[in-house]
Amino acid sequence: MSEIRKAAVIGAGVMGAGIAAHIANAGVEVLLLDIVPEGATNRSAIAEKAVERLLKAEPAAFMSKRSAKLVKAGNIEDDLPALAECDWIVEAVVERLDVKQALYRKIDAVRKPGTAVSSNTSTIPLAALTEGLSDGFRRDFLITHFFNPPRYMRLLEIVSGPETDPATVARVSAFADVKLGKTVVTCKDTPGFIANRLGTYWMQLAVGEAFALGLTVEEADSVMGRPFGIPKTGVFGLLDLVGLDLMPHVQGSLERALPKDDPFQKTVRDIPLIRTMIETGLIGRKGKGGFYRLNREGGGKVKEAIDLASGSYRREEKARLPEVEAAAKNVGALLGATTPAGRYAVSVMARTLAYAAWLVPAAADDVVAIDDAMRLGYNWKWGPFELIDRIGAPALIAALDGMGEPVPEFLTLARDKTFYRVENGKRQYLGRDGIYRDIVRPEGVLLLSDIKLTAQPVLKNSSAAVWDLGDGVLCFEFTSKSNSLDEGIITLLGKASKLVKDKHKALVIYNEGSNFSVGANLGLALFACNIAAFGEVEKLVAAGQQAYQALKYATFPVVSAPAGMALGGGCEILLHSDAVQAHAESYIGLVECGVGVLPGWGGCKEMLTRWQTDPALPKGPMPAPSKVFEMVSTATVSKSAAEAKEYKFLRESDGITMNRDRLLADAKAKALALAENYVPPKPVDLTLPGPSGRVALEMAAESFHKRGIATKHDLVVASALAEVLTGGPADHIQPVTEAQVLELERAGFMKLIRTNATLARIESVLETGRPLRN
Structure with missing residues (x-):
């Protein structure tokens, strides 16, 4: 081929x-x-x-x-x-x-x-x-x-x-x-194929029913969002994102192309408010506003939502619906609620899921194609048939009967079954003939979720697990909330390293979360500081340094395989790995300065090493610290794995996998290749400028402060970072060792974590997701 x-x-x-x-x-x-x-x-x-x-x-x-x-x-x-x-x-x-x-x-x-x-x-x-x-x-x-x-x-x-x-x-x-x-x-050669046909049906139905039942846009988006694993934009927020002006074109093409008896035709409604919004340029984020807008009149920033009855804007109000909150544990209960939110949920989602069943085999031969299309095309957490399994086909059929809606034959087939099941360690789907078939992965695809169907972890605690990938390769998986790094992960890394050294060839660090790791657990750090347990914080910093150094100099290769965000301590794991096989959409950076601390698990040391050994950089003690200071002080994050190579968060030799499903297989192959005649790296001493270099970096930070770019506490953090990157207070005749830089990192981190300004930043991140600019 x-x-x-x-x-x-x-x-x-x-x-x-x-x-x-x-x-x-x-x-x-x-x-x-x-x-x-x-x-x-x-x-x-x-x-x-x-x-x-x-x-x-x-x-x-x-x-x-x-x-x-x-x-x-x-x-x-x-x-x-x-x-x-x-x-x-x-x-x-x-x-x-x-x-x-x-x-x-x-x-x-x-x-x-x-x-x-x-x-x-x-x-x-x-x-x-x-x-x-x-x-x-x-x-x-x-x-x-x-x-x-x-x-x-x-x-x-x-x-x-x-x-x-x-x-x-x-x-x-x-x-x-x-x-x-x-x-x-x-897909089959049918109008709208799969995702747009079903997605447009869902959107039109959701919009029309919100008007009919008198819900606010906030209430409708609350129901049509997280309870069903749909992005929090819901339906009105999604229309603002894609543009209201596209809606009539997509609706019109499907209306003309689909048969008159297609259920889609019942969703077609003329809504005067939407027509008026389009005519006046209120087409969403690319226009003057949409169902939501940010009102900047008078120099302010007020989030507003449109009133569906009057067409006028009012202040946006967060929808607080108890039945929606309860749906986090049981989405089926929301469909059975008799409240307006419950009636809206059943009116929209029961019909949408029924239409998905109706599209087999009209638009696709099996449920897997339809579920993939909606998960990947509309970012639904679960495809329609996965949702039906969560709700229960009998409950969905009862809901359709209660509304007088026809029940598709394929849905009836699943009355006493599920659309998916696990049999003999294989995930299977239900065919139209009532027979289950294995979901077959393409060659070169290896998923940890598939391994878990037949295996138990070889090591495990509350924060991490270790799995056997076969061929002498173990996989270390973060399982903590948001894959944040804590003492449990550090402890299990040590145990996993010993296990690989004794019985295996290589270690891959990988997980299937939306983010590889967003860094250290800030909540635990803040709690410890608030009770003045600074000794415990320093012990964790030291333990992390020791664990990461052990990974770097292990007698076996370590390959990290990130996808999504790899920030702070997550980035530092990559820096200490022998190699990285990154998903193309990896966003990597040392962001600690943004929360008022500095990289404390060897990130400064490793970035200095990489820039010092760059042949394109001018020789001398100052260029490498200047480059690292520029990136770390501004909490630079790469917008892709390719860009991460430009910042040296990744090496040029590190691999990039475009398809997320192929990442683990590629990382395993890289680990096995490295295991052949593996020799651990040798420490690299650093040539650093000392106090004169620190002063130069501090002056650069001061210039940003005078221009209003850097805050007062940014200068404090920048000064601590500059001291680490330039080698501390002593003038250097001899090269600086890795151990010395780690000691400086630890001291700088602990100095900053004791300041009220840093604690305020951490608290702000935990509460709002954004650091305080203090």
């Missing part, structure tokens, strides 16, 4: 440009083309401006600025012949069949045979797109429906036609999986 070495995207709008950026993130050169602007002197201006916007986008479209160099801007009049060099061509132009088909004929005239051509459409059937085109084009054509923003949304829906070459589908699917990090869901 030939690889995709070069790609093209035609259409430099939001989606097309985002797709091009993400292909570049995969390290693949991509041609971005659009029309020639009328009367323009720069014929490729549209595509070039799209790349400029991508470089400024928030959230960032590129994982590294270096990726932008792989995007070549052009236009479809002058640069179409260059498509002959491409292995995959993605069309992302306006949703008009005539425009797309005219473009396809031009593409077909210049592309090489076998080049995959795909459309990003979600509203036009594949059969209509390829009608009248050549046999060769139909053989190489498919639909690849990305979700916005393409870098961050893991779902990719793929649709192929009866004439599409399976090898073409396999080649694009493999590239999307391994290189783009997507979970590929195979």
Whole structure:
């Protein structure tokens, strides 16, 4: 199977440009083309401006600025012949069949045979797109429906036609999986495919029922959020995020395309308030406001919500609904509540889950595809069928009967069963024939959750667990709240290290939480300080230093595999590992200064070592401390694993895995490769400038303070950090050892943790999630 070495995207709008950026993130050169602007002197201006916007986008479209160099801007009049060099061509132009088909004929005239051509459409059937085109084009054509923003949304829906070459589908699917990090869901050639068809049904129903039942937007979003594992934006917050102006277009296309007897048609309602909001520019976050807005009149910042009855704004009020709070333990109870919130929940979610069952096999062959689509396309914690299992199919059927709603045949099939079960250590799903089938993972996918189905941890305490991955590799998993680091984790790390040394080859540090680790447990630290147990805090700092040093100099390789945030102590674990295999969406940094302390588990030491040994940095004792001071004092966090390499939180030799599901397998393979003839690293002494260097760094911090960027306590923290990074109060004739830097770290940390200003920052982080700027 030939690889995709070069790609093209035609259409430099939001989606097309985002797709091009993400292909570049995969390290693949991509041609971005659009029309020639009328009367323009720069014929490729549209595509070039799209790349400029991508470089400024928030959230960032590129994982590294270096990726932008792989995007070549052009236009479809002058640069179409260059498509002959491409292995995959993605069309992302306006949703008009005539425009797309005219473009396809031009593409077909210049592309090489076998080049995959795909459309990003979600509203036009594949059969209509390829009608009248050549046999060769139909053989190489498919639909690849990305979700916005393409870098961050893991779902990719793929649709192929009866004439599409399976090898073409396999080649694009493999590239999307391994290189783009997507979970590929195979859909049928039906309107809206899976996620948008079901998601739009849910949104329209949720909006319409909120108006009908007289709920506020806050109440509706409270019900349509966390109780069902839906993001806290709920439905009105989600519409503000994506834009209200898109709603009529998506609704209209599905209304026209779906049969009159499709349950979707019952959700179509004309809501005058929404029509008025769109007409007046109240289309959500990209407009003047939406269902929610931030009122800045008079120089203030007041969060407001729209009143659905009057259409006027009022101060936003947090919904406090007891039945919603109770649903955290039993979501089924919410569906049975007779309150307005309960009636709203059952009216929306019972119908939505029934529609999901109705879509098998109309839109997808099995429940796994539909659950994957909603979890990854709409960020639901549980897919519809996983939700049904949590509620219980009999309870859902009873709710539908109570509303006089039809019960899909597939849902009836599960009356005495569940849609998922574990049998012989395998997770299985219920088929339409009533037979359970194993969920088969793609080759190269290894999930800790699957291992847990048949295994017990070899070591465990309340904060961590150790699992056997086979082949002599153990996996250390954080299990504490938010994967925060505490004494339990430090203690078990020591036990795990001894176990690997005695009986195994390597250790992988990994978990399947949303974040690798957000750092040390600040709540425990604050509690200890409030009762003046500073000796206990210092013991934990020393224990962490010892444990991390033991990892670094162990007789076996240690590979860390982060995903999400790896902050503070979580970052320091990566710095002390022999290698890192990071998920592409890893956000790494030493953020301790933001909460009024400094890295105390060897982070300063390791960053100094990495920058001092950088051949690109000027020689001498000052450049490395200056670089580290700049990053650590400002609590810099990388926006990707690729950017983490630029900051040296990761080494150039560290690996990056694009697909989250492949991370553990890749980390295990790296650990086994290192285990062959493994030799521990040797300590590196540091050449540091001493007091004169400290003064220079303090002066830099003072300049920021004078400009209003740094606060008064920032100067105190910066001074303590500067003393560590420059080697302490003594002038240095001899190099500074790792042990000496660790001692300085520990002393600096303890000095700061005793200050009221630092304790106030920690308390602020625990209460609000943000450090106090004191």
